[in-house]
Amino acid sequence: MTIKSFHPPQRTLMGPGPSDVNPRVLEAMSRPTIGHLDPVFVGMMDEVKTLLKYAFQTKNELTMPVSAPGSAGMETCFANLVELGDKVIVCQNGVFGGRMKENVERCGGIAVMVEDAWGEAVNPQKLEEALQANSDAKIVAFVHAETSTGAQSDVKILVEMAHKHDCLTIVDAVTSLGGTPVRVDEWQIDAIYSGTQKCLSCTPGLSPVSFSERALDKVRNRSSKVQSWFLDLNLVMGYWGGEGKRAYHHTAPINALYGLHESLVILQEEGLDNAWARHAKHHQALRAGLEAMGLSFIVDEASRLPQLNAVSIPEGIDDATVRATLLRDYSLEIGAGLGVMAGKVWRIGLMGYACNARNVLTCLGALDDVLSRHNAAIERGVAVASAQTVLAAKA
Amino acid sequence: MTIKSFHPPQRTLMGPGPSDVNPRVLEAMSRPTIGHLDPVFVGMMDEVKTLLKYAFQTKNELTMPVSAPGSAGMETCFANLVELGDKVIVCQNGVFGGRMKENVERCGGIAVMVEDAWGEAVNPQKLEEALQANSDAKIVAFVHAETSTGAQSDVKILVEMAHKHDCLTIVDAVTSLGGTPVRVDEWQIDAIYSGTQKCLSCTPGLSPVSFSERALDKVRNRSSKVQSWFLDLNLVMGYWGGEGKRAYHHTAPINALYGLHESLVILQEEGLDNAWARHAKHHQALRAGLEAMGLSFIVDEASRLPQLNAVSIPEGIDDATVRATLLRDYSLEIGAGLGVMAGKVWRIGLMGYACNARNVLTCLGALDDVLSRHNAAIERGVAVASAQTVLAAKA
Numbered sequence: 046m047t048i049k050s051f052h053p054p055q056r057t058l059m060g061p062g063p064s065d066v067n068p069r070v071l072e073a074m075s076r077p078t079i080g081h082l083d084p085v086f087v088g089m090m091d092e093v094k095t096l097l098k099y100a101f102q103t104k105n106e107l108t109m110p111v112s113a114p115g116s117a118g119m120e121t122c123f124a125n126l127v128e129l130g131d132k133v134i135v136c137q138n139g140v141f142g143g144r145m146k147e148n149v150e151r152c153g154g155i156a157v158m159v160e161d162a163w164g165e166a167v168n169p170q171k172l173e174e175a176l177q178a179n180s181d182a183k184i185v186a187f188v189h190a191e192t193s194t195g196a197q198s199d200v201k202i203l204v205e206m207a208h209k210h211d212c213l214t215i216v217d218a219v220t221s222l223g224g225t226p227v228r229v230d231e232w233q234i235d236a237i238y239s240g241t242q243k244c245l246s247c248t249p250g251l252s253p254v255s256f257s258e259r260a261l262d263k264v265r266n267r268s269s270k271v272q273s274w275f276l277d278l279n280l281v282m283g284y285w286g287g288e289g290k291r292a293y294h295h296t297a298p299i300n301a302l303y304g305l306h307e308s309l310v311i312l313q314e315e316g317l318d319n320a321w322a323r324h325a326k327h328h329q330a331l332r333a334g335l336e337a338m339g340l341s342f343i344v345d346e347a348s349r350l351p352q353l354n355a356v357s358i359p360e361g362i363d364d365a366t367v368r369a370t371l372l373r374d375y376s377l378e379i380g381a382g383l384g385v386m387a388g389k390v391w392r393i394g395l396m397g398y399a400c401n402a403r404n405v406l407t408c409l410g411a412l413d414d415v416l417s418r419h420n421a422a423i424e425r426g427v428a429v430a431s432a433q434t435v436l437a438a439k440a
Numbered sequence: 441m442t443i444k445s446f447h448p449p450q451r452t453l454m455g456p457g458p459s460d461v462n463p464r465v466l467e468a469m470s471r472p473t474i475g476h477l478d479p480v481f482v483g484m485m486d487e488v489k490t491l492l493k494y495a496f497q498t499k500n501e502l503t504m505p506v507s508a509p510g511s512a513g514m515e516t517c518f519a520n521l522v523e524l525g526d527k528v529i530v531c532q533n534g535v536f537g538g539r540m541k542e543n544v545e546r547c548g549g550i551a552v553m554v555e556d557a558w559g560e561a562v563n564p565q566k567l568e569e570a571l572q573a574n575s576d577a578k579i580v581a582f583v584h585a586e587t588s589t590g591a592q593s594d595v596k597i598l599v600e601m602a603h604k605h606d607c608l609t610i611v612d613a614v615t616s617l618g619g620t621p622v623r624v625d626e627w628q629i630d631a632i633y634s635g636t637q638k639c640l641s642c643t644p645g646l647s648p649v650s651f652s653e654r655a656l657d658k659v660r661n662r663s664s665k666v667q668s669w670f671l672d673l674n675l676v677m678g679y680w681g682g683e684g685k686r687a688y689h690h691t692a693p694i695n696a697l698y699g700l701h702e703s704l705v706i707l708q709e710e711g712l713d714n715a716w717a718r719h720a721k722h723h724q725a726l727r728a729g730l731e732a733m734g735l736s737f738i739v740d741e742a743s744r745l746p747q748l749n750a751v752s753i754p755e756g757i758d759d760a761t762v763r764a765t766l767l768r769d770y771s772l773e774i775g776a777g778l779g780v781m782a783g784k785v786w787r788i789g790l791m792g793y794a795c796n797a798r799n800v801l802t803c804l805g806a807l808d809d810v811l812s813r814h815n816a817a818i819e820r821g822v823a824v825a826s827a828q829t830v831l832a833a834k835a
Contacts, residue, residue, distance in 0.1 A: 048487045048708060050464075051701050053474045063694060066473045069445075074695060075470035078461040078643050079448045080773045092443045112645065113508035116670045116690035124668075147669045242691060248473050250507065250645065250693030272667050273519075274542045275511045293778070295511040296637060298645025299458060300469060301696060306446050313443065378475045383688070 056372075057399070059408050060380030061192050061353060062220070063242035063249050064396035066304075070247050073307035074300045081297045089306060090285065090297070096309035100222060100245070100317070101237065101255045103229035107278065108255040109285040110241070110305055112298050115219045116144070118238030118252025121276045122215045123148035125256075125264045126184060126236060132157060133184040134175050134212070136167040136203070139191035140384045141217055149186070152272065157182065163191075163385060164355070166348035167198040169206060176210040185212045190221035192243075193383040195355040195392065196344045197225065201232045208233065213260055219243060222253065223312055223397055224324045224352035235260040244324070244352055246397030247308035250301045308397075320397075324351040327400050330435040331393065334409035334428035338416060343390055352400065354393040355386075359420065364388045367415055375411040405432050451767075452794070454803050455775030456587050456748060457615070458637035458644050459791035461699075465642050468702035469695045476692045484701055485680065485692070491704035495617060495640070495712070496632065496650045498624035502673065503650040504680040505636070505700055507693050510614045511539070513633030513647025516671045517610045518543035520651075520659045521579060521631060527552060528579040529570050529607070531562040531598070534586035535779045536612055544581070547667065552577065558586075558780060559750070561743035562593040564601060571605040580607045585616035587638075588778040590750040590787065591739045592620065596627045603628065608655055614638060617648065618707055618792060619719045619747035630655040639719070639747055641792030642703035645696050703792075715792075719746040722795045725830040726788065729804035729823035733811060738785055747795065749788040750781075754815065759783045762810055770806040800827050 058065045079086050090109075097108045111118045123145070127133060131154040135145045138161040149156040159175045161168050167187050176182060185207035190197050200216060207214045213235040218227050223244030229237055235257045242249035256264070256278065264271075264278050271277035275295060283292035312320060328351030332342070340356040342349060358364050364381060368391075371377045380392035393408060409428040417423040453460045474481050485504075492503045506513045518540070522528060526549040530540045533556040544551040554570045556563050562582050571577060580602035585592050595611060602609045608630040613622050618639030624632055630652045637644035651659070651673065659666075659673050666672035670690060678687035707715060723746030727737070735751040737744060753759050759776060763786075766772045775787035788803060804823040812818040 048491055048705055050468065050705055051471075051484050051487065051698060053472050053484075053698070054480060055472045056474045056478070058473065058475060060475055063473050063475060063691065066695075071470040071472070071695070073445065075466040076446075076448050077450045078453065078458050078466070078637075079451045080453060080455055080458060081644065083451070083767070083773065085449060089446050089448075092446065096443055113512060113670070114690045114693060117508060117512075120668060120670045144669065151665055151667050151669055240691070242473075242694075248693065248695040249476065249691040250696050270546055272546050273515060274539065274546055275508070275515050295509045296458065296635070296644040298509060298643065298693075298696065299637075300461075300466070300643040300699075301645050301693065303446060303448070304695075310443055310445055372478070378478065 054376055057377045057404060057407055059394050059399060059404060060378045061392045061394055062240065062396060064246065064394050065399035066248055067246045067308060067311055067398040069311060070304045070307045074248065074304040076303050078299050081299055082291060082293065086299065087291055093302060093306050093309065096313060097253050100309060100312060101227060101229045102231065103255050105229065105255045105257055107261060107282060107286065110251040110253045110302065111276065112295060113252060114249055115238065115240030115252045117276065118254050119144065119217065120148055120273065121254055122236040122238055123152050124273045124276050125271050125278045126213060126215065126260060127152040127154040128267055128269060129153035130155065131184065132179055132182045133186055134159060134172065134179060134182050136161065136172055136187035138165055138167055138194070138196060139163050139188065140193035141188045141191060145186050164194045164196055164343040166196050167203060169199065169202050172203060172206055176206060182210065182212055184215060186215040188217040189227065190218065190225065190350050192220045192353060193386065194344060195350045195353040196348050197350045200234065204232050204234055213263065220350065220353055223320055225350060226321055229255055241305055241308065244397040245308045245312065247304050248301065250298065251305050324395060324400050327395050327402065327405050328354065330432040331395060331405045331408065333435045334432035337428045337431040338413055338423055352394060352396045354395065355390045356393065357390055362416065362419055370415045371411050375407065377408060377411050402436050449771055452772045452799060452802055454789050454794055454799060455773045456787045456789055457635065457791060459641065459789050460794035461643055462641045462703060462706055462793040464706060465699045465702045469643065469699040471698050473694050476694055477686060477688065481694065482686055488697060488701050488704065491708060492648050495704060495707060496622060496624045497626065498650050500624065500650045500652055502656055502677060502681065505697065506647040506649055506671065507690060508647060509644055510633065510635030510647045512671065513635070513649050514539065514612065515543055515668070516649055516673070517631040517633055518547050519668045519671050520666050520673045521608060521610065521655060522547040522549040523662055523664060524548035525550065526579065527574055527577045528581055529554060529567065529574060529577050531556065531567055531582035533560055533562055533591060534558050534583065535588035536583045536586060540581050559589045559591055559738040561591050562598060564594065564597050567598060567601055571601060577605065577607055579610060581610040583612040584622065585613065585620065585745050587615045587748060588781065589739060590745045590748040591743050592745045595629065599627050599629055608658065615745065615748055618715055620745060621716060624650055636700055636703065639792040640703045640707065642699050643696065645693065646700055719790060719795050722790050722797065722800050723749065725827040726790060726800045726803065728830045729827035732823045732826035733808055733818055747789060747791045749790065750785045751788065752785055757811065757814055765810045766806055770802065772803060772806050797831050
């Protein structure tokens with residue numbers, strides 16, 4: 046059997062990520078590969094670090110992309126900061142808090158879970174109680190922007206609380222970075238990880254992380270080696286760490302880094318404030334259209350992420366059928382529910398390059414067409430008109 | 441400060457990898473990103489598995505690329521197969537055997553080292569002695585093609601020995617896959633990992649692995665969880681495992697996989713036998729030229745890899761100066777020595793797409809120009825002529 050070259054269709058990606066990739070990023074990834082120890086490449090690595098510091102709003106020297114997807118960024122934080130027997134308070138309000146628990150336990154730590162309902166923000170009061178009940182806790186971990194629900198938590202308050210009890214903090218910013226404010230220094234986050242395939246408009250495969258000096262002190266003074274050689278920051282720092290000189294550790298994914306560099310240059314050109322405002326604006330337009338169709342958000346307005354819109358699937362509507370129809374008829378991808386929310390919600394992403402008026406209108410027009418086939422009460426065009434009103438008002 | 445788009449120079453990559461990437465691969469990586477759960481993408485994943493089975497010469501169902509560089513492929517093998525207290529015999533004859541030792545120990549195993557001189561193949565007799573002295577050993581690990589020296593070991597004999605003593609085997613094929621024969625089923629290898637940036641002519645960032653049923657039995661019946669969530673094959677299998685259906689684990693690096701798919705299609709078009717013959721032929725031409733310049737190989741002919749040519753740096757020649765001059769005047773990258781060989785050898789790669797007559801002549805012409813500036817005994821053009829003779833004779 047002969048397998049031929051693969052030519053993917055052109056989709057509109059409005060799920061939970063990957064989101065639409067900026068064509069400039071795709072073009073950058075196809076530039077000539079050079080050696081990972083080439084002085085020209087080393088210079089580019091320094092630029093990526095500088096650009097990531099801007100994106101994270103930090104001066105942390107150890108700010109760099111892990112050479113693997115977001116899950117490996119999460120693991121970098123836990124594997125480096127958790128030692129055998131360390132107690133870690135994990136605030137869970139969705140799928141990714143559960144993955145944090147797995148990470149803690151696989152690193153030999155003890156996870157103390159603070160549970161909030163899926164779709165709600167992490168409740169600071171519950172964290173405070175857990176901290177008081179666990180005075181030996183070393184770390185507090187939580188998700189800033191839960192990709193499984195679209196809920197946003199208040200990082201500043203949670204970190205303050207953790208520090209008051211002398212705990213380090215690990216924050217998941219996979220879905221927030223570039224879409225809503227992430228202020229590592231101002232909020233005094235100790236360790237944070239993100240992904241490239243969400244609001245950075247890049248392809249998946251890299252995980253930007255940033256570590257404070259306080260966190261690095263813990264990494265440098267561990268009593269045992271980090272259990273992962275690949276993710277050991279004591280080694281990775283020699284590769285990404287100082288300016289200029291590089292010690293060989295692993296081979297960086299050269300062309301993927303070209304893509305990340307370009308996506309960060311684009312972010313810098315637009316400016317973080319403008320990017321955040323763009324996400325907020327198009328969210329309001331999408332929201333108006335979704336609500337005009339009678340769809341309701343599962344997250345309260347106060348903690349709702351603009352870049353990830355989770356809405357309940359109306360009764361009598363089959364999740365898989367609708368998504369398959371959107372893909373077939375409109376080449377449009379929206380996201381399914383994860384975990385306990387499978388079959389119950391759709392997750393509509395408005396992330397990075399995908400967050401624009403064209404996509405808002407495409408999504409609403411496609412969705413009201415497909416839904417109207419199942420529900421005569423939905424009138425075609427109303428959703429789009431509602432969004433247009435918001436877009437015009439805000440223009 | 442404003443950072444601009446990055447435009448890398450066009451290099452000729454003849455180091456230990458990354459090697460020159462086929463332009464078809466670069467173009468494939470810039471194709472539109474689609475969702476990692478899109479049915480079209482799932483179909484492509486199945487093709488990648490099929491193509492990797494061909495490259496590895498195996499029917500192993502679990503044959504897939506780990507979503508991270510070769511170091512993570514190595515770690516996938518050790519983290520899944522080594523349990524607390526497991527004794528692992530590691531045959532070391534270069535840098536990467538040492539990295540295996542690190543992996544064993546970080547997984548809680550006990551590494552028993554069998555040392556051979558750098559530049560030599562692994563000595564089967566020494567392994568046999570170690571197996572007899574360690575009847576409780578569970579695993580034997582070794583490097584097929586040592587990237588740090590260019591020495592090739594006899595996988596078939598070493599695996600047979602390990603199996604006779606009821607040990608599983610872990611084989612590093614990072615530099616061999618696609619360049620010299622790797623026959624997973626015929627040689628009965630239990631777990632093997634490779635990289636994409638060597639003889640597969642792809643960009644770095646992915647690590648093809650293959651596990652036998654016997655190895656997977658051990659993974660499925662572990663008494664403890666795999667310490668890495670990201671690399672846990674029990675979870676990864678649900679994502680890459682069966683045909684068709686996919687359970688979400690992490691987000692695959694979509695566009696990097698387009699690149700790997702294309703590089704494997706190219707390998708299939710050429711055919712493994714032809715690819716191996718091409719590496720052997722151009723190695724002979726390069727060798728003739730290097731020897732005409734008075735350079736000598738550090739590895740005996742019998743265990744010399746065609747795709748990685750390690751030669752001693754002549755006395756009085758400064759390693760860094762020569763490599764910097766090659767890069768500046770010819771945009772040509774050759775590799776430095778690693779570890780104890782730093783400053784003493786050059787590693788000249790002839791890997792995948794980079795293994796062609798143009799590169800052989802470029803490298804020899806550039807090297808004899810630069811060396812002749814330091815050594816009047818070297819006559820410009822002789823090396824190239826020697827290579828041309830070999831190329832013509834074999835044509």
